Amino acid sequence: MSIRAPELLLPAGSLQRMRAAYDFGADAVYAGQPRYSLRARNNEFRLEQLAQGIAEAHERGKKFFVTSNLIAHNDKLRTYLRDLQPVVELRPDALIMADAGLIMRVREQMEKGLWPEVPIHLSVQANTTNSAAVEFWRRQGVSRIILSRELSLDEVAQIRDDCPDIELEVFVHGALCIAYSGRCLLSGYFNRRDPNQGTCTNACRWDYKTHAGTDATDTGEVQPIELIRDFSFSKEQSEADASFATCGGGQRHPLADGVYLLEEKERPGELMPVMEDEHGTYIMNSKDLRAVEHVARLAAIGIDSLKIEGRTKSHYYVARTAQVYRRAIDDAVAGRPFNPELLRELEGLSNRGYTGGLLERRPSQDYQNYLSGHSESQRSQFVAEVVGRRADGWVEVETKNRFAVGDQLEIIHPQGNRTITLGEMQGAEGEPLSVAPGSPLHVWLPLEGPAEGALIARLLPA
Numbered sequence: 001m002s003i004r005a006p007e008l009l010l011p012a013g014s015l016q017r018m019r020a021a022y023d024f025g026a027d028a029v030y031a032g033q034p035r036y037s038l039r040a041r042n043n044e045f046r047l048e049q050l051a052q053g054i055a056e057a058h059e060r061g062k063k064f065f066v067t068s069n070l071i072a073h074n075d076k077l078r079t080y081l082r083d084l085q086p087v088v089e090l091r092p093d094a095l096i097m098a099d100a101g102l103i104m105r106v107r108e109q110m111e112k113g114l115w116p117e118v119p120i121h122l123s124v125q126a127n128t129t130n131s132a133a134v135e136f137w138r139r140q141g142v143s144r145i146i147l148s149r150e151l152s153l154d155e156v157a158q159i160r161d162d163c164p165d166i167e168l169e170v171f172v173h174g175a176l177c178i179a180y181s182g183r184c185l186l187s188g189y190f191n192r193r194d195p196n197q198g199t200c201t202n203a204c205r206w207d208y209k210t211h212a213g214t215d216a217t218d219t220g221e222v223q224p225i226e227l228i229r230d231f232s233f234s235k236e237q238s239e240a241d242a243s244f245a246t247c248g249g250g251q252r253h254p255l256a257d258g259v260y261l262l263e264e265k266e267r268p269g270e271l272m273p274v275m276e277d278e279h280g281t282y283i284m285n286s287k288d289l290r291a292v293e294h295v296a297r298l299a300a301i302g303i304d305s306l307k308i309e310g311r312t313k314s315h316y317y318v319a320r321t322a323q324v325y326r327r328a329i330d331d332a333v334a335g336r337p338f339n340p341e342l343l344r345e346l347e348g349l350s351n352r353g354y355t356g357g358l359l360e361r362r363p364s365q366d367y368q369n370y371l372s373g374h375s376e377s378q379r380s381q382f383v384a385e386v387v388g389r390r391a392d393g394w395v396e397v398e399t400k401n402r403f404a405v406g407d408q409l410e411i412i413h414p415q416g417n418r419t420i421t422l423g424e425m426q427g428a429e430g431e432p433l434s435v436a437p438g439s440p441l442h443v444w445l446p447l448e449g450p451a452e453g454a455l456i457a458r459l460l461p462a
Contacts, residue, residue: 005329035076149357394426410456
């Protein structure tokens with residue numbers, strides 16, 4: 001049985017990132033509508049940029065979707081149709097929406113002939129987890145459902161079987177929310193910045209201290225006992241397991257059912273209760289989703305679009321993920337076995353550790369990163385971008401991070417990647433240079449082969 005290639009959909013937080021996505025294999029991109037998407041911050045797209053992006057996409061035979069997926073309060077309800085109309089008139093290939101009331105009003109405008117007909121895709125923010133919900137939205141005129149990230153592969157397959165007459169989209173890579181998408185209240189609680197209004201501060205990834213606590217009070221309220229210095233969930237997990245395994249009477253480690261209070265670094269004295277069992281804590285810092293190894297299964301299921309998260313990420317991230325997932329899709333369609341090298345290439349991106357999320361049912365601790373809240377570049381680092389070439393074949397690069405003569409560099413290009421050892425380098429005026437200390441500098445490298453628009457990464461020692 002032949003497999004139809006699913007669409008590869010990449011994030012675009014800017015025109016530069018949009019072009020990188022298309023150059024490296026994306027079929028479509030999505031960009032946020034100002035004020036009404038969940039990326040109100042770090043969004044370079046205004047009406048002028050949306051117009052340019054849509055025009056460029058269509059010139060290249062690509063698609064451009066506009067994300068307008070906030071859950072609106074009444075203050076935005078008053079202005080929504082006014083602000084969306086000029087966007088719809090640009091004829092994007094779809095609107096990505098989540099709010100049922102806004103979808104109703106947009107569909108009314110289209111059905112009355114007041115607006116051009118533009119497909120509506122239901123955002124993952126709507127948390128669609130079953131076939132009945134998919135059918136409900138189909139009846140409301142929605143043409144594509146972006147399925148909830150809380151589904152397993154088997155559940156996705158069942159929904160596909162139950163709902164053959166609507167397009168389905170699945171997230172395959174990027175940051176994961178610790179709640180159902182967009183439903184976490186941490187950012188609103190700490191900063192009065194509502195995650196579903198596009199202003200999430202990612203409070204789940206802040207640096208917290210841990211305090212021992214007790215709920216043995218008259219009111220039942222958790223009270224602090226002492227600050228635990230250098231607390232490690234993974235260390236306590238190991239000790240709890242060892243204690244439980246070696247206790248003849250089956251006694252549990254005293255920390256296994258402990259009550260703890262968390263203190264965020266910038267809010268001393270504000271202690272928050274968190275319940276802990278032998279597996280760890282469940283409210284902080286999810287690992288990043290990586291499902292490249294499941295692309296063939298998703299394609300065989302008949303998923304219409306595979307989506308990558310990251311509108312605030314760099315064009316380096318966009319280029320690399322587009323390239324890797326493009327190869328995975330092409331391999332799946334051609335019937336080639338999965339290439340483990342794709343996993344290695346994704347390790348070169350900053351990440352918080354990878355998980356298959358809920359696509360595969362795994363032990364709960366696999367989803368969490370208990371050791372660090374920051375991204376880690378585990379294999380390579382983005383160091384430069386090619387911006388020109390001179391007659392003798394040397395290329396001009398704009399530096400992003402430090403690299404030096406003798407380093408191994410990976411040249412990342414739409415026509416294929418290659419690895420070199422940097423033998424020499426020149427400064428802006430042609431003088432010999434041994435180290436490019438970092439951004440923003442322009443230096444010259446002797447680089448043969450396709451190079452225009454290439455990105456350069458320094459391979460890190462194992």
